[in-house]
Amino acid sequence: MKxxxxxxxxxxxxxxxxFFMLESPLIMLANRIEPMVMGLPFLLVWNLFWxxxxxxxxxxxxxxxxxSPEPSAxxxxxxx
Amino acid sequence: xxxxxxxIAAFMIIPLMVGVLSARQSQETSExxxxxxxxxxxxAVFFTVAATWWSAFAFLGSNATFYTNGPVFLTxxxxxxxxxxxxxxIGKRVWFLGKRFNYLxxxxxxxxxxxxxxxxxxxxxITLIFTVPYLQIQLTGGAYLIEVASGGLIPFWLAALLFxxxxxxxxxxxxxxxxxxTDVIYGALLFFGMLYAGYYISTQVGGPTALxxxxxxxxxxxxxxxxxNGTMGYPMWFSxxxxxxxxxxxxxxxxLRMYSVKHGKLFNLMPFxxxxxxxxxxxxxxxxxxxxxxxxxxxxxxxxxxxxxMEYAPYLLASLIMAAGASAAMSTANSQIHAVSTVVxxxxxxxxxxxxxxxxxxxxxxxxxxxxFSLAAYIMALTVPGVLVTIGIAAxxxxxxxxxxxxGAITWKKAHPTAALAGLWAGVACVLLMTxxxxxxPFGYHAGIWGLLLNAALFVGLSHALHRRDTAVVERFTQARxxxxxxxxxxxxxxxxxxxxxxxxxx
Numbered sequence: 001m002k003x004x005x006x007x008x009x010x011x012x013x014x015x016x017x018x019f020f021m022l023e024s025p026l027i028m029l030a031n032r033i034e035p036m037v038m039g040l041p042f043l044l045v046w047n048l049f050w051x052x053x054x055x056x057x058x059x060x061x062x063x064x065x066x067x068s069p070e071p072s073a074x075x076x077x078x079x080x
Numbered sequence: 081x082x083x084x085x086x087x088i089a090a091f092m093i094i095p096l097m098v099g100v101l102s103a104r105q106s107q108e109t110s111e112x113x114x115x116x117x118x119x120x121x122x123x124a125v126f127f128t129v130a131a132t133w134w135s136a137f138a139f140l141g142s143n144a145t146f147y148t149n150g151p152v153f154l155t156x157x158x159x160x161x162x163x164x165x166x167x168x169x170i171g172k173r174v175w176f177l178g179k180r181f182n183y184l185x186x187x188x189x190x191x192x193x194x195x196x197x198x199x200x201x202x203x204x205x206i207t208l209i210f211t212v213p214y215l216q217i218q219l220t221g222g223a224y225l226i227e228v229a230s231g232g233l234i235p236f237w238l239a240a241l242l243f244x245x246x247x248x249x250x251x252x253x254x255x256x257x258x259x260x261x262t263d264v265i266y267g268a269l270l271f272f273g274m275l276y277a278g279y280y281i282s283t284q285v286g287g288p289t290a291l292x293x294x295x296x297x298x299x300x301x302x303x304x305x306x307x308x309n310g311t312m313g314y315p316m317w318f319s320x321x322x323x324x325x326x327x328x329x330x331x332x333x334x335x336l337r338m339y340s341v342k343h344g345k346l347f348n349l350m351p352f353x354x355x356x357x358x359x360x361x362x363x364x365x366x367x368x369x370x371x372x373x374x375x376x377x378x379x380x381x382x383x384x385x386x387x388x389x390m391e392y393a394p395y396l397l398a399s400l401i402m403a404a405g406a407s408a409a410m411s412t413a414n415s416q417i418h419a420v421s422t423v424v425x426x427x428x429x430x431x432x433x434x435x436x437x438x439x440x441x442x443x444x445x446x447x448x449x450x451x452x453f454s455l456a457a458y459i460m461a462l463t464v465p466g467v468l469v470t471i472g473i474a475a476x477x478x479x480x481x482x483x484x485x486x487x488g489a490i491t492w493k494k495a496h497p498t499a500a501l502a503g504l505w506a507g508v509a510c511v512l513l514m515t516x517x518x519x520x521x522p523f524g525y526h527a528g529i530w531g532l533l534l535n536a537a538l539f540v541g542l543s544h545a546l547h548r549r550d551t552a553v554v555e556r557f558t559q560a561r562x563x564x565x566x567x568x569x570x571x572x573x574x575x576x577x578x579x580x581x582x583x584x585x586x587x
Contacts, residue, residue, distance in 0.1 A: 003571055003572045003574060003575045004571070005571050008571070015165065019158065019161070019162070022158040022321075023155070023158055023317075023318055023321050027314065027317065028305070028314055031304050031305050033300060033303045033304060036296075038289070039289030039290075039293065040288070040289075041151075041292055041304075043151055043154065043303065043304060043305075044151070044292075044303075044365065047154045048157070050158075051157040051158070051161065051355070051358065051359075054158075054355065055161065055352060055355035055356055055358075058164065058165075058351040058352035058355050059352045061348070061351070061352075062348050062349050062351075062352055065348065066168070066348060068569045068570065068571055069571060
């Protein structure tokens with residue numbers, strides 16, 4: 001854990017949390033039809049919401065090199 | 081009818097043309113035939129991974145599950161994300177080691193790290209035994225769709241035979257390159273076919289909003305777990321999530337798609353792309369649930385989508401969407417046939433029959449294996465009955481067991497061959513006994529989950545208890561892991577210094 005960068009920790013923490021909301025027994029709290037959102041049952045909306053959050057997080061992870069320093073940045077630091 | 085037959089003909093001929101075109105770039109080497117010389121580009125990688133991963137199980141099985149068992153298949157959104165995450169986290173490491181040590185099969189990596197022939201043979205056997213049933217359901221699903229789309233003019237046996245011949249021809253001439261190119265077409269067809277089929281069919285009941293409103297009135301059990309039959313609660317929700325993603329990811333066809341990648345950077349993007357593609361399951365939600373209102377008494381739920389298409393969509397549109405479904409089957413079947421032929425050629429023929437085989441001979445044996453396994457799958461498609469999802473999950477539960485020794489090989493220097501072997505055997509035995517034998521899986525979780533737990537417990541426990549003597553192998557992999565982290569995760573390098581310090585203090 002101590003070798004994770006803060007950014008990496010945030011990204012992986014966010015992913016773990018999103019998976020937890022989708023796949024832990026907590027999903028049974030969302031296992032209902034009402035309240036419907038835009039005509040869709042609540043369970044479907046819950047799944048779509050966390051699917052969207054996690055997919056967006058994967059995109060953030062891509063743009064930030066999954067929280068790891070770019071090799072070029074590391075080399076530049078070493079040269080300094 | 082003529083239009084439908086033309087669509088089916090195009091569906092059969094286009095892959096052949098693509099195969100011939102791709103063969104122009106092929107070289108007669110095993111590395112080119114099996115992993116495209118480890119130089120597959122980003123577009124091909126995404127489409128071939130997505131199309132291979134999405135199968136008849138996704139196209140037909142998803143609709144059938146919403147239709148019969150309610151919302152449990154919604155967990156597919158999460159299992160796609162898990163699959164994407166594993167492709168990045170595990171796949172990139174497997175790719176790196178594959179490139180460094182010239183691996184082509186799962187047995188290559190696991191057998192090399194654990195330095196064990198018994199483990200190598202076990203892994204090869206698991207990949208072969210559990211991939212063939214999954215291959216059979218692809219042929220069954222695809223052939224059924226062609227039969228329906230042709231209005232019965234092409235019977236099931238002939239449709240499956242056509243599948244078999246076409247796959248053999250283009251894989252024979254183009255290897256994995258031909259598969260990847262055809263998968264670009266199949267993948268696009270599959271994605272839009274699933275979404276459009278769902279949307280179109282739901283318009284027959286007034287659109288998505290009206291669909292859910294009517295379902296809430298007439299069959300509310302379909303909208304919440306455990307579904308109308310009362311059998312698909314949380315345990316199955318979690319089991320499907322874990323087993324489907326891990327089992328498919330550990331299939332030999334996906335291993336080849338890790339080894340084939342040209343640049344490591346591509347792995348970083350794949351979770352996002354694969355996650356995004358999962359939106360197509362919304363189409364399955366709509367078509368499966370529409371079936372509950374429109375066709376409530378279909379005997380074989382796997383047929384609900386084709387039946388509704390033929391009943392409610394214009395004939396040409398129905399044929400086109402069914403061709404998309406057949407694409408799902410074809411794109412998985414071609415990859416599986418190619419992958420099992422790779423395992424037979426490299427793990428059995430090259431290692432135990434003819435160690436000195438030249439490149440041309442290896443490719444030739446690979447092609448012969450294509451024919452053999454396609455034939456086996458064809459015979460099974462004609463003779464073994466079964467529901468797509470049931471057979472699919474049982475097969476995936478078997479290959480899922482490989483995840484434990486794989487994670488050990490890429491991350492843990494203490495991972496012990498005896499522990500890996502004991503864990504694998506126990507995990508597979510657990511799956512078989514609980515699926516086909518006298519034991520029943522406790523608490524409603526699938527046998528594959530219990531297999532994984534037993535497998536992991538034995539693996540970790542025995543690895544802590546035993547000590548490896550082949551330090552040269554362990555050090556070779558430690559060095560490779562260090563090089564991997566130096567290139568992609570430089571923030572982890574102090575961990576290695578700490579490890580050396582701890583080891584010195586311990587001594």
